[in-house]
Amino acid sequence: MTIESQNDHENAWGLLKALPEKLWGKVVDVAEKIKKFGEDDPRRITHSLKVGLAVTLISLFYYIRPLYDGFGANSMWAVFTVILVCEFSVGATLGKGLNRMLATLSAGALGIGVHSLATLSGDTGRPIILGFFVFLIAATVTFARFIPAMKARYDYGLMIFILTFSLISVSSYRENDQLLVMAYQRLTTIVVGSFTAIVICICIRPVWIGENLNNLVANNMEKLGKSLEGFGGEYFNITEEGPSMDDKSFLQGYKSVLTSQETEESMANLARWEVWHFRFGFQHPWKQYLKIGTLCRQCAYKVDALNSYLNTKIQFQTPSEFQSKIQEPCTKICSESGQALKELALGLKKVMNQPTSVNLHIERSKMAAENLKSLLNTTSLWENDNLQLIIPTGAVALILVDIVPYIEKISEALHELASLAHFKRVDARVSP
Amino acid sequence: MTIESQNDHENAWGLLKALPEKLWGKVVDVAEKIKKFGEDDPRRITHSLKVGLAVTLISLFYYIRPLYDGFGANSMWAVFTVILVCEFSVGATLGKGLNRMLATLSAGALGIGVHSLATLSGDTGRPIILGFFVFLIAATVTFARFIPAMKARYDYGLMIFILTFSLISVSSYRENDQLLVMAYQRLTTIVVGSFTAIVICICIRPVWIGENLNNLVANNMEKLGKSLEGFGGEYFNITEEGPSMDDKSFLQGYKSVLTSQETEESMANLARWEVWHFRFGFQHPWKQYLKIGTLCRQCAYKVDALNSYLNTKIQFQTPSEFQSKIQEPCTKICSESGQALKELALGLKKVMNQPTSVNLHIERSKMAAENLKSLLNTTSLWENDNLQLIIPTGAVALILVDIVPYIEKISEALHELASLAHFKRVDARVSP
Numbered sequence: 001m002t003i004e005s006q007n008d009h010e011n012a013w014g015l016l017k018a019l020p021e022k023l024w025g026k027v028v029d030v031a032e033k034i035k036k037f038g039e040d041d042p043r044r045i046t047h048s049l050k051v052g053l054a055v056t057l058i059s060l061f062y063y064i065r066p067l068y069d070g071f072g073a074n075s076m077w078a079v080f081t082v083i084l085v086c087e088f089s090v091g092a093t094l095g096k097g098l099n100r101m102l103a104t105l106s107a108g109a110l111g112i113g114v115h116s117l118a119t120l121s122g123d124t125g126r127p128i129i130l131g132f133f134v135f136l137i138a139a140t141v142t143f144a145r146f147i148p149a150m151k152a153r154y155d156y157g158l159m160i161f162i163l164t165f166s167l168i169s170v171s172s173y174r175e176n177d178q179l180l181v182m183a184y185q186r187l188t189t190i191v192v193g194s195f196t197a198i199v200i201c202i203c204i205r206p207v208w209i210g211e212n213l214n215n216l217v218a219n220n221m222e223k224l225g226k227s228l229e230g231f232g233g234e235y236f237n238i239t240e241e242g243p244s245m246d247d248k249s250f251l252q253g254y255k256s257v258l259t260s261q262e263t264e265e266s267m268a269n270l271a272r273w274e275v276w277h278f279r280f281g282f283q284h285p286w287k288q289y290l291k292i293g294t295l296c297r298q299c300a301y302k303v304d305a306l307n308s309y310l311n312t313k314i315q316f317q318t319p320s321e322f323q324s325k326i327q328e329p330c331t332k333i334c335s336e337s338g339q340a341l342k343e344l345a346l347g348l349k350k351v352m353n354q355p356t357s358v359n360l361h362i363e364r365s366k367m368a369a370e371n372l373k374s375l376l377n378t379t380s381l382w383e384n385d386n387l388q389l390i391i392p393t394g395a396v397a398l399i400l401v402d403i404v405p406y407i408e409k410i411s412e413a414l415h416e417l418a419s420l421a422h423f424k425r426v427d428a429r430v431s432p
Numbered sequence: 433m434t435i436e437s438q439n440d441h442e443n444a445w446g447l448l449k450a451l452p453e454k455l456w457g458k459v460v461d462v463a464e465k466i467k468k469f470g471e472d473d474p475r476r477i478t479h480s481l482k483v484g485l486a487v488t489l490i491s492l493f494y495y496i497r498p499l500y501d502g503f504g505a506n507s508m509w510a511v512f513t514v515i516l517v518c519e520f521s522v523g524a525t526l527g528k529g530l531n532r533m534l535a536t537l538s539a540g541a542l543g544i545g546v547h548s549l550a551t552l553s554g555d556t557g558r559p560i561i562l563g564f565f566v567f568l569i570a571a572t573v574t575f576a577r578f579i580p581a582m583k584a585r586y587d588y589g590l591m592i593f594i595l596t597f598s599l600i601s602v603s604s605y606r607e608n609d610q611l612l613v614m615a616y617q618r619l620t621t622i623v624v625g626s627f628t629a630i631v632i633c634i635c636i637r638p639v640w641i642g643e644n645l646n647n648l649v650a651n652n653m654e655k656l657g658k659s660l661e662g663f664g665g666e667y668f669n670i671t672e673e674g675p676s677m678d679d680k681s682f683l684q685g686y687k688s689v690l691t692s693q694e695t696e697e698s699m700a701n702l703a704r705w706e707v708w709h710f711r712f713g714f715q716h717p718w719k720q721y722l723k724i725g726t727l728c729r730q731c732a733y734k735v736d737a738l739n740s741y742l743n744t745k746i747q748f749q750t751p752s753e754f755q756s757k758i759q760e761p762c763t764k765i766c767s768e769s770g771q772a773l774k775e776l777a778l779g780l781k782k783v784m785n786q787p788t789s790v791n792l793h794i795e796r797s798k799m800a801a802e803n804l805k806s807l808l809n810t811t812s813l814w815e816n817d818n819l820q821l822i823i824p825t826g827a828v829a830l831i832l833v834d835i836v837p838y839i840e841k842i843s844e845a846l847h848e849l850a851s852l853a854h855f856k857r858v859d860a861r862v863s864p
């Protein structure tokens with residue numbers, strides 16, 4: 001028993017001694033993860049420092065006597081505004097700031113109006129009138145927040161409208177004399193806070209969500225192009241690059257395109273606020289990006305369908321007669337369409353008209369598609385082949401024929417975007 | 433000239449007279465749209481009335497003297513809390529309420545700690561210490577808001593943490609004596625406001641987001657089943673229902689499944705807060721719903737690929753020899769898999785184990801798939817057919833063969849869900 005209990009003791013002691021080491025290991029592990037997370041997108045670190053700076057700056061209102069005397073404890077609203085309005089992107093910050101200022105102004109005015117109405121109805125009637133209006137406004141505006149068109153751009157403003165209206169009208173019951181001063185102070189502090197947030201957001205390394213949307217759509221197009229280009233070589237066993245064939249992540253790139261719809265929509269909504277951007281100014285056709293995104297997604301569904309044939313491919317190692325005959329136009333479509341998408345993406349990233357070489361690639365894929373169609377029409381092709389071999393390869397060919405019009409539609413949509421947004425003409429040297 | 437100017441006058445007068453009518457027409461139009469919007473989901477109207485009620489109730493704090501004396505103007509924090517915390521679903525309200533209360537408690541305590549530290553360092557050092565900590569906390573917590581795991585569940589709490597910490601620590605510079613009272617009042621008003629919001633949200637027609645997620649996944653599955661079932665009849669020109677063939681919306685039902693990923697994820701995040709739900713209690717396996725959702729989406733991509741063959745189908749009106757031979761197993765897979773999905777959806781909606789008939793449907797589709805595969809292997813089939821006819825129909829057959837394992841995977845995932853969540857056993861009478 002003594003030895004056992006001694007062993008127990010030693011075990012417990014050993015565990016206890018190992019504990020700090022384990023904990024330290026855990027801490028280091030988490031710290032490394034956080035560090036990596038920050039390094040993945042350093043704009044996150046910049047944004048955090050910007051928020052810290054903005055809050056510290058606005059809290060000077062409290063530390064500096066003359067500023068504090070102006071607003072008193074209500075200066076806190078300026079601090080709150082900065083914290084609430086400072087968002088990662090300029091669009092979100094502008095949207096929240098403008099929403100907050102406009103909502104405060106209009107709700108404050110309405111609150112003072114309701115207060116005047118309530119004072120007419122005597123001491124007993126006053127809380128009833130106030131209560132009725134608070135109920136009415138809260139319920140109506142909450143309902144308005146459900147309407148998609150309102151939700152997309154004014155959700156925050158509508159909430160601040162309820163907040164400010166309740167503040168002014170409910171306070172009016174107790175603070176009859178100070179009401180106008182309070183309404184004025186709330187508006188002023190919120191304007192000061194909003195402008196502080198907006199100025200810091202725009203002046204220190206701004207993140208323009210419009211640019212991000214532009215790049216997201218361009219990157220999606222590029223990934224799609226790479227997946228399509230890679231598919232041809234992969235399906236027909238053409239190994240160009242030799243040793244680099246281990247990394248086949250480019251084949252899966254299209255997958256992120258499949259599920260990016262909601263991200264694109266919310267980015268387009270925020271981008272509309274960025275009216276002062278030097279490149280994507282007022283009335284930039286953000287809706288056109290959504291149209292391009294949808295076309296890319298439809299194209300990605302096709303690429304997904306193609307990719308499902310990669311799994312069945314391994315059954316037949318040697319190319320059949322049929323396969324070797326249609327191989328050339330198929331790989332042509334893959335490479336030319338992929339090239340076209342990649343060049344379109346590059347043009348969009350540089351915010352300029354599509355290079356004329358894109359049309360050449362599209363023409364070539366269309367010719368290859370016509371070629372493929374007529375090959376599929378000639379029945380002589382398959383006389384010595386097995387049905388099990390013909391159908392999957394034929395299905396791949398059909399999908400490829402189907403993809404070409406999408407590439408053309410994407411190119412047309414980009415062309416429309418370029419003319420709507422007055423993209424600069426492409427340099428003549430780029431065209432072949 | 434006189435006649436002309438008279439005409440102008442009359443025109444202007446006519447326009448002016450028509451203006452109220454036009455405006456009225458516009459108002460009626462908008463009102464009808466809003467009415468329809470409310471009728472589409474009456475829970476929106478209920479929620480709006482609930483918010484109105486909650487705000488009116490909490491503003492009693494202001495109207496009733498003894499309550500007002502306790503908190504004074506700080507009662508406004510309770511009103512704000514109700515407005516900010518009252519969300520459409522119980523999950524969101526609970527999440528925001530708990531986040532707000534916990535963040536206020538912890539940030540308040542930290543703020544008081546920093547205040548004590550700052551008072552040690554004299555009058556000149558105080559604003560510097562306070563400013564440094566406000567910067568540090570604001571920047572660190574803003575960075576933490578980017579981390580996906582934090583963002584998903586604690587985003588709101590982290591923001592309130594910055595707000596409350598700034599409020600307490602910055603105020604401490606001016607309100608030395610009242611600081612503890614203020615921290616206490618802020619915590620109390622926020623607790624009262626949060627509980628008011630939570631109680632009203634749960635007690636009056638609650639909207640449980642967990643139930644919504646359950647039904648969303650079930651509905652998606654049902655739509656997928658209907659699309660799949662409908663496809664068989666449509667592609668092989670089997671008109672069962674006669675006149676009702678005009679409405680082919682069921683064929684497009686799967687499309688909403690393609691893009692529901694983000695909705696499902698955010699619903700699952702909110703559902704985790706609903707620990708007091710009578711049916712989906714604590715530790716309900718919400719992640720399993722995401723797994724089922726992903727499987728349904730992969731299946732929907734296949735159905736999308738199938739649907740693209742409907743457009744090319746019109747070219748051949750009379751069924752070819754090949755087509756008529758594989759028609760039977762193909763339609764069998766469509767109807768049996770579709771049935772299986774619809775029954776699985778029904779079981780999930782009723783929150784019970786899947787009926788045993790599902791396995792029967794799955795077995796039948798697997799047999800049909802095997803049958804189809806062996807048909808495709810026999811080369812004699814296509815001797816009198818054209819390649820242009822064989823490939824699309826063959827591709828449809830291949831996709832159908834490919835779909836069957838997905839149906840089985842969905843059924844398995846649902847089985848896992850049922851055992852993880854202890855769904856009730858299905859009634860014996862339901863099984864055939």
